[in-house]
Amino acid sequence: MAQTSLALGVEAVGCAAFDAGIKGAFGYPGTPSTEGFEYVEAMIHAEPAGRVAQWAANEKVAYDLALGMSYAGHRSLVTMKHVGLNVAMDAYANSALTGVRGGLVLLVADDPGMHSSQNEQDSRRLAKFAWLPVLEPSTVQECYDFTWRAFELSESLQVPVMIRVVTRLAHCRGLMARRDVLTPTGLGVAPQDTIQDWVLIPSNARRRYLDLLAKLPLMAQQVAPLNRLIPGTSRRGVALAGMGRAYFEQLSLEYPELLSLPRLEIAAYPMEPSLEKDLLAQVDEIFVFEEAYPVLEERLTFLRGNVAIHGKLDGALPRTGELTPRLLKEALGLKTAEAKAASDLQLPLRAPRLCEGCGHTDAFEALREALKNVGATDARVFGDIGCYTLAAQEPMNAIHAVVEMGASISMAAGAALAGQSPSVAVIGDSTFGHSGMPALLTAAASGANVTVLILDNRVVGMTGQQPSMALDQVERMVLGLGIPEAQLQVLTPLPRQHEANVQALEAALRHPGPSVLVFRRECIQSLRRGVLRDHDRELKACTALAACQESHS
Amino acid sequence: MTSARIHGIVLCGVGGQGVLSLAQIVLEALRRSGFHALQSEIHGMSQRGGSVHAMVCFAEVPLSSPIIDEGCADLLIALEPLEALRYVAMLKMNGHLVVSEEPQSDMEGYPPLEQVYGALKAVRGCHLVDTEDLARRLSHKQAGGMALLGMASKFLPVADGIWREVITQRFEAKGQRVIEKNIEAFEAGQGLVQATVGV
Numbered sequence: 155m156a157q158t159s160l161a162l163g164v165e166a167v168g169c170a171a172f173d174a175g176i177k178g179a180f181g182y183p184g185t186p187s188t189e190g191f192e193y194v195e196a197m198i199h200a201e202p203a204g205r206v207a208q209w210a211a212n213e214k215v216a217y218d219l220a221l222g223m224s225y226a227g228h229r230s231l232v233t234m235k236h237v238g239l240n241v242a243m244d245a246y247a248n249s250a251l252t253g254v255r256g257g258l259v260l261l262v263a264d265d266p267g268m269h270s271s272q273n274e275q276d277s278r279r280l281a282k283f284a285w286l287p288v289l290e291p292s293t294v295q296e297c298y299d300f301t302w303r304a305f306e307l308s309e310s311l312q313v314p315v316m317i318r319v320v321t322r323l324a325h326c327r328g329l330m331a332r333r334d335v336l337t338p339t340g341l342g343v344a345p346q347d348t349i350q351d352w353v354l355i356p357s358n359a360r361r362r363y364l365d366l367l368a369k370l371p372l373m374a375q376q377v378a379p380l381n382r383l384i385p386g387t388s389r390r391g392v393a394l395a396g397m398g399r400a401y402f403e404q405l406s407l408e409y410p411e412l413l414s415l416p417r418l419e420i421a422a423y424p425m426e427p428s429l430e431k432d433l434l435a436q437v438d439e440i441f442v443f444e445e446a447y448p449v450l451e452e453r454l455t456f457l458r459g460n461v462a463i464h465g466k467l468d469g470a471l472p473r474t475g476e477l478t479p480r481l482l483k484e485a486l487g488l489k490t491a492e493a494k495a496a497s498d499l500q501l502p503l504r505a506p507r508l509c510e511g512c513g514h515t516d517a518f519e520a521l522r523e524a525l526k527n528v529g530a531t532d533a534r535v536f537g538d539i540g541c542y543t544l545a546a547q548e549p550m551n552a553i554h555a556v557v558e559m560g561a562s563i564s565m566a567a568g569a570a571l572a573g574q575s576p577s578v579a580v581i582g583d584s585t586f587g588h589s590g591m592p593a594l595l596t597a598a599a600s601g602a603n604v605t606v607l608i609l610d611n612r613v614v615g616m617t618g619q620q621p622s623m624a625l626d627q628v629e630r631m632v633l634g635l636g637i638p639e640a641q642l643q644v645l646t647p648l649p650r651q652h653e654a655n656v657q658a659l660e661a662a663l664r665h666p667g668p669s670v671l672v673f674r675r676e677c678i679q680s681l682r683r684g685v686l687r688d689h690d691r692e693l694k695a696c697t698a699l700a701a702c703q704e705s706h707s
Numbered sequence: 708m709t710s711a712r713i714h715g716i717v718l719c720g721v722g723g724q725g726v727l728s729l730a731q732i733v734l735e736a737l738r739r740s741g742f743h744a745l746q747s748e749i750h751g752m753s754q755r756g757g758s759v760h761a762m763v764c765f766a767e768v769p770l771s772s773p774i775i776d777e778g779c780a781d782l783l784i785a786l787e788p789l790e791a792l793r794y795v796a797m798l799k800m801n802g803h804l805v806v807s808e809e810p811q812s813d814m815e816g817y818p819p820l821e822q823v824y825g826a827l828k829a830v831r832g833c834h835l836v837d838t839e840d841l842a843r844r845l846s847h848k849q850a851g852g853m854a855l856l857g858m859a860s861k862f863l864p865v866a867d868g869i870w871r872e873v874i875t876q877r878f879e880a881k882g883q884r885v886i887e888k889n890i891e892a893f894e895a896g897q898g899l900v901q902a903t904v905g906v
Contacts, residue, residue, distance in 0.1 A: 160734065269749050293771050294745075326773040327734060327746040397772075404772035407711045479776045493778030496796040497826040501789065502816035506722060506757030544755065548815075616755075 161330040163297045163323040164190030167261045168231070170301035172197045175336030177228035177256070178206040180216040182588065183617035184235030185270035186324035187263035191233045192618075205338060211623040212559070212588040213238035217245040220258055221314075225352065227341040228256040229305055236264040236277050237558065241589065247284040249314050251362040252352045255344045257308035259301060260316045263324045266446045267476030270321075272539075272558065274474065276447035277318045278423060285366055287373050288316040289380065289422050292400040294328035300421070302333065303380070309341075311373055313366070320445045322397050322476065370424055377422035383429045386416035391437035393418040393430075393450050398443025401479045409488055420450055430454055434461050441470065441485055445477050507544050513675035514542045514609050516647035516655070518552040521578070521607065523652075524659035530576050534569070538562040538590070540582035541615045541677075553580060560589025567593070567602040567668075576605055576663045583610040587624035591635060597668050598636030605662045606670045608632070609647075611677035612686060619680035626693070632670045641669035648675065711768050715775035716863075717794050719760040720786030721811045725852050728877075729784065730761035732856065736865045736873045737765045747773035758790055784859045786852055787811050788823045788835070795830055804833040805859040807851050834858065841895055850892035857896020 161169060168190040171179060179198065181191040195207035210216035213234040220232035234242060239262050246260065262280075265271040281288035287307060289300045297319065304315040344351075350358050351365075392415050394402050399419050406412040418433045418440075433440065434457060442451040442465035451465040464470035470485045471477070483490055508515050525533045537543055537553030538561060545552040555565060562579035570577035581590045586608050597604050610628050614620040624631060632642050643658045645651065655673070662669040680686060716733060720726040727748050737744040744765040762775050780798050785791030785806040798804065806827060810820055827833050836858055838851030853874070860870055871890060878886045 160731075160738065321749065322747060322773060325748050327731070327748070328744070328770075328773070329738070400771040404713070404770055407766075407768060407770075408713065479772055479774060483776065491776065491778030492800055493796045494798045494800060494802065494830060494832075497792045497830070499792060499818060499822055499826045501792055502814070502818075504721065504756075504758045504790070504814050506755035509755060541755065 158329055158331045160327055161193070161294060162189050163291070163294050163319050163326050164188075164233075164261065164263060165193035166294050166297035166330045167301045167317055167319070168192075168194030168233070169197065169330065169332065170298045171229075171231035171259060171305075172205075173333055173335045174257075174302050174305045175229050175338045176205065176231050177338040177340065178208065178220070178223050179231045179233070180208055180210050180219040181233035182210055182213045182216050182238055183614050183620045184238050184263070185617060186265060186321045187233050187235045187238070187261060188617045188620070190261050190263070190324075194231060203337065209620055209623070213242040214245050217242040217249070217260070220260075221245060221249050221252070221254070224254040224256040224258040225344050226256070227343050228338055229258075230256060231259050231261065233261040234263075235271065236262055236275050237271060237273065238262075239277055239280055240275075241559065243280065246280070246286075246314070248354060250284045250286050250366055251354055251359055253312040253362070253365075254308055254314055255312075256341055257305035258314040259304045259308060260314055261301075262316055262318055264318060264320045264446055266320055272556070274446055276449060277316065278449050279447055281316050281318070281423065285370060285424075286313055286316060287311065287377055287422065287424065288318050289377065290318045290396045291421065292323065292396050294323075294326060294330050296421070297323065298330050298332070300380075307376055311369060311376060313369065313373070318396075320397055323400070374424045374426050378425065380422035381418075381420050381425055381429055383432050384417045384419065385436070386414050388414045388416065389436075389438045391416040391418065391433050391440045393420065393433065393440055393442045393444075393454060395420045395444040395450055397445050397477055398482070401477065401482050402443060405479060405482060405488070412486070427453070427457055430457055434458060437461060439464060441465065443471075443477060443482055443485075505547060507547070508541060509678055511678050512541070513611060513647035513673065513678075514545065516649060516652065516675075517607060517609055517673040518542075518545050518550055520647070520652055520655035520659055521580075522552060523656045524663060525576070525578075527656065527660050528576065528663045530663070533576055533578060534574065535578045535580060536562040536566040536569070538579075538581040538585045540585055540609075541611075542580060542582060542609050545580075559585055560593055563590050563593035563597055563604065563606055566604045566606070567597040567600060570602040570604045571600065575603055577603060578663075579604060579606045581606065581608055582615070583608060583612065583624045583628055584614040584622040586628065586631070587622060591631060594632065594637070594668075594670070595635045601667055603666055604668050605659075605665075606668070608670060608672045610672050610674040611680070612674070613677050613680045615677045615679065619677055619683065619685045625689075628672050628674070632672070637668060637670050641665060641667065642672070643670075644672045644674060646675055647673040711766065713764055713766045713770065713779070715780040715797075716763040716782045716784065717760060717775065717780045717797050718763070718784045718786075719758070719790045719794055721790060722756045722759050724759070724786045724811070725849075726759045726786060727761055729786075729852050729856060730763055732873055732877055733763050733863070735876075736869050737763065737863070739869050739873065740865045742766065742864075743769045745770050745773040758793065760790075760794065782859060782862050784855055786855065788820075788827060789817065792823065792826055798832075802832055803862050804830060805855050805862075806833060806835050807838040807855055808835050809839045809851060836896070836899060841892070841899075845888070845892055845895060847888050847892055850888070850895070853889045853892035854896035854899070857893040858899050860893070860897060
């Protein structure tokens with residue numbers, strides 16, 4: 155009998171990848187994708203048999219690791235959040251041209267409603283952009299089943315296949331029935347006669363682009379069984395994808411009259427327009443329920459003829475934010491339930507904030523005082539992505555720009571080159587390793603007058619204290635990127651170090667060129683959980699041993 | 708014949724209070740009781756001391772939507788009284804609220820406590836629980852969540868034995884003592900039902 159257990163949607167993707175015989179899983183943490191990697195990582199640690207699970211310094215590196223593993227003939231999984239795919243886009247778009255050897259599945263978790271993100275971009279669009287297949291599950295079991303299917307499709311079509319989930323499914327916990335586990339066997343390295351396919355110099359790339367476009371009908375044909383049109387008797391129809399499909403299905407339990415609506419269920423792209431045309435031929439109007447961008451809706455609008463299309467474009471649904479069962483009910487004119495009256499007491503928002511005793515707070519307090527002391531109370535500080543982003547809120551107001559991973563240093567350098575002084579960047583250690591390094595290399599080379607604070611809490615704090623690639627080596631990284639030793643200071647963000655930290659910051663702010671201050675204190679959450687306990691014990695033992703050997707030599 | 712009636716539970720509190728952990732216990736208990744059940748949770752920034760909520764849906768038929776619409780929840784379990792007020796409109800007219808009296812008031816603009824209690828007492832089906840007193844009596848600082856669950860169990864179709872099984876499994880890694888303390892807190896919450904609700 156199939157083994158069943160409760161799992162989150164993204165965990166089901168990780169589990170299916172393990173069961174489908176991957177040799178390795180790679181990723182960069184990002185809500186709501188993180189648990190997908192962590193689940194398969196735990197499975198691999200429990201039963202390695204030559205498998206590996208490796209967080210990467212950023213999403214592009216993670217993707218390239220997966221592509222290399224595919225080149226070597228093995229199945230691999232790579233996980234990231236939607237904006238992470240922007241970072242990996244170069245690798246993703248070009249891997250469409252090289253194609254794959256071992257099956258390569260990319261899990262991307264979109265975040266409509268921006269629960270934990272800076273935008274709500276739709277990864278289905280990026281799959282289309284790269285001319286690659288994307289599967290969109292709507293239940294935990296489909297997350298599992300579609301991932302298996304994605305590996306099979308990837309190997310049969312010889313292209314990477316994306317699994318797109320959204321926050322509600324990523325973090326939906328439900329039952330998952332597993333299949334028998336495949337052991338990673340591998341197809342062998344990409345054969346000699348395919349080497350030119352992998353070398354994307356223009357002459358090869360032109361040929362491979364034609365090859366890719368020629369595969370499109372085959373892609374559509376092979377994913378087609380995941381899409382279907384269910385006939386109905388009504389002249390109103392619905393087109394459903396992802397959570398829109400999940401919500402509609404459940405609503406039909408409560409409102410059986412919905413079963414008379416012809417419904418188009420889309421779970422895979424690319425697709426031929428035949429199902430859409432069939433639906434359009436039997437209705438007068440169509441409601442489109444999909445999450446994030448109006449992808450299906452635009453296609454139907456283009457094909458519609460005299461049929462009215464209702465969705466995000468005509469205002470039947472909000473243009474932004476998350477889809478909800480309530481929005482479906484309202485659009486379809488279903489009767490909503492009578493609810494208890496909400497309290498008329500004003501309820502102030504309870505915003506997330508830095509933990510009690512967090513080192514970031516001490517670093518920001520020192521920065522505020524140092525800026526005041528150098529007469530720059532209205533200085534603009536460029537922030538980055540991580541827990542410390544919370545300092546942009548009241549009452550701290552310590553950060554005045556947050557755009558994307560790694561932007562702080564380069565934006566501060568750009569502003570400095572425009573004459574802003576002081577020009578300050580604040581970035582975490584993991585974000586520094588992710589994409590801050592090329593920015594600091596550039597800042598150092600340009601000589602821009604920037605002051606960079608690296609808040610080193612030794613882990614990826616925000617997403618659950620995953621290991622930071624920069625652990626124990628931030629100073630060496632900074633020096634290697636061209637910051638002179640005299641302009642690098644390592645400080646401890648503690649209240650009792652406040653005066654010393656303010657002084658060090660003032661000196662850096664007054665220095666007319668790039669300078670870096672590393673504020674190092676372990677994340678109190680990771681300290682509480684003992685995340686680095688073994689690591690630090692080993693480190694201490696090694697240091698003691700080295701000192702001992704030195705004194706005896 | 709199986710019924711298509713869908714039941715909903717909302718759990719809420721403040722990041723770090725264990726809302727998600729409680730939701731997982733409820734989900735597992737319902738699953739073991741033979742229901743089809745789904746849970747929705749939101750991770751990430753909300754974990755840093757912000758408002759947190761989770762939803763659990765269950766039915767005798769397979770479900771596909773993990774979220775509950777306004778007016779469709781049967782039960783609200785709130786680890787914090789102000790947070791409870793945010794979700795009142797999620798409840799059906801005859802829904803129940805099991806709410807901890809213990810405020811997490813370390814934030815801007817927390818209303819006077821008597822106003823918060825007043826607003827809660829005005830809601831029919833609201834059961835306020837003095838978790839602070841209970842924790843003191845049990846000498847168990849974290850007893851609150853489990854006691855609320857014990858009280859809420861009155862409104863859920865799960866047998867006592869299953870609750871005990873699931874709680875035991877949940878705290879297995881932490882040893883027998885922790886398991887016993889949590890079951891004790893759960894039972895204390897069940898005891899409160901007879902004492903204060905009288906349903």
